[in-house]
Amino acid sequence: MKNIASKVLALGIAAVAFTACDDAKNDVIDNMVYISEAATSPASEVVVGKVGEKSKANINVRMAQKATTDTKVQLALDPAVLEAFNKRNDTEYAVIPTEHVSFPAEVIIPAGSSMAEVEVEITSFAGEAGVDYAAPLRLTGAEGLQVSQGSGTFVITLGKTLTQKAPKFFYDNAMTMDWDGTETLSNLTLEWWARVENRYGNGGFSVNNQALFAFQANHELYVRFGDIVYADANGRNLYNFLQIKTMGIDANYDSGNPNEKPLKWGEWIHFAHTFDGATGEVILYVNGVEVNRNNGGADKKFEITGLTMCGSGSQYFRDYIEIAQVRLWRTTRSAAQIAKFMKKEVKYTDPNLVFYLPMNEGEGSVLNDVTGNGHNVTIGSADNGGNNQAYGWTEYTFE
Template identity: 25%
Template sequence: MKMIRFSKYVVLVIILTSVFGCDDAEMKAIDNGLYIQEAAPSNKFDQQMETQLIDEGEVVKTLTIRLVRAIEQDITVTLDIDQQLLDDYNQRNDANYQVLPEEFRSFEKEVTITAGDVSAPVVNLTIKPYTAPNGEAYAIPIRITSVEGPIEMKGNANHMLYLLTSPNKQKAVILQNSNTTQIRFKNEIPVDQWTIEYWLRVDNHNKWDLNGYVGLSNKWLRQYIYHDGSAPILFNQILPRYWADGVAQIAPTLQFHMDNPGFDMDSEEFWWPDIWYHIAYTYDGTQITLYKDGTKNVSKADTREHAFSSMTLAGGSFSYGGYSMQVEFAQIRLWKKCLTPTAIQDGMSRQISGNTDGLIGYWKCDEGSGKVLKDSSPNGNDITLDGTPKWSELYNFAHPND
């Protein structure tokens, strides 16, 4: 009797196994997964974006398609360009990247993970140097589009988005107090939000000894370079101006000032001469924020109406004790929207298109000679400088201080 019952249980197990069972490869696939290794560094499956500088030579990036663990079956994977991935990024970040044209990129689109292996042969993505004559921004969005085999994707690591930067290389305009210039725009431009951004370098052109530059007792030295109240650039009532001392009285500060009603917002101290800085001020309708080299520095609440109708270069107190202040400018941009930190970082080291959405003033300052700074935005507010400006050497704005 017991033998009969035991036999029934054996038969039942055999039946269940035949109905619901699977081979060894399928069993392992239940807790297995496929992913792009470079999209999941240190097994963190949420890092599917990388910024890549493309300068003078080819760049090769690797993509490794792999499994969590090997199975006894071939897995064939197809990779391709994914326009939707890029569209989603542009929408989230208020960006305007385009897919890099095919002649400047190449990669193997089909790879196989051989049975018993955990990864396929490495895919080499080769990116060739390209030009962006109209300030185009390029990217390469790659996604796993199909998988042949009993395996599923692991997390979100089925794609990689490469944001490409081709560095802006240009000469810069050099201004002293003899070049102080104001321009009135052709039309007043009312805005609800705005961004002002530019590259600026304050030169120690008189070759002061900077030993002891920082400190309570050395304002006199700093003031010969960063003159109190000097405003390299200002728009209407918007006046970013330098002071040789900040609150701590140990180094220069950049103060954002407006009148009616009065508003002052001081940056952190420690601005050094002969160093390029990217400076961006944004206004979102409720607060003004300063970004220094793409990183938030300080912000302060404010609500008021704004309209842009004029711009001044080399304004304020641009001389002290018989010495002129000297600054270099590149890539002055005026926007009628509040750029996100990502948008500022994406665009700061490259040229952009003059037709970019929201751009209402764009002075590249890259002419290299003469006294006219062309406005590349649709508004065409070219600037004819007073006096005869100097022009710098060629800078690479991916690393302008090298």
């Protein structure tokens, strides 16, 4: 009986202690200061405009209980916040230079209120080409209050729409890429934007075999619009689809039957083709969405020695085709990576890029490989080319 009483007493003391601790814990939590947006998401995006234009984002600094007196809270940029964010999300944001972001270093939650709205102003700037920027914010202190560890930080990422001039090509613009030596790739991703329109502006995809890319390599990699494989209900051949010939006929695949999944002339379309050498799997994405996959056999590598673009000649290349943002990666990009970066530039110096042709020069005959790897392209340089000027440079926004 004594033992039972002792246990009951002990349990009672423990319960009181637990309740006291719990009350103390609740008291601390009730008086913590935090960023309310961080309670539901670690980041938000603000879309910035042209260089010099200002954009604004708002965050709310909150207390769970109303302040009895004016309460000062300190707010600052903290690169460590962004470093942790990048690791968690597999991103590579850089900290925005301080001269391009402004917000109050001291936020006052007035007496009788539990919240103060903070305006963060971003001034758009050029920045390093292909680099994404963000403003990593941290509540660094508050009068008489603890800062929430989980919701005391917040990241504002800068979203910038891709706007550029893009060249318009015809059959006599057939071109070859500068290429020294052999590039051996166990994995690869080829991605680009394209827009097709006939010379009269009232149609497109006029003929089969309008070749975009023909790689010189140990395995075939030939990318074109159209082949004689699909027809409409009246037996008329349809060419408004993308076909990729690679690693033998069994691995060839396309964007789908145009009776069901037609590519539309006059519209910009993003394409990405990935190859995984370990499995032999190839996947085709259209506008960031997987549309087909195939397999060319495991344990293969591509040994590439050159590339010809728009080279199928006057018999087949009958439409105007505009192209932009051509990238060859030495990695198998994921669906998420393709969708995330298709409407923005990527970092020019990314070591996983074999070449990167933004095609944003706006004039001239040279399309520059911005990686520094030397894979530049001179318009019209192929044997069946000859015309070293594009048929136009038109500015577009990819959004």
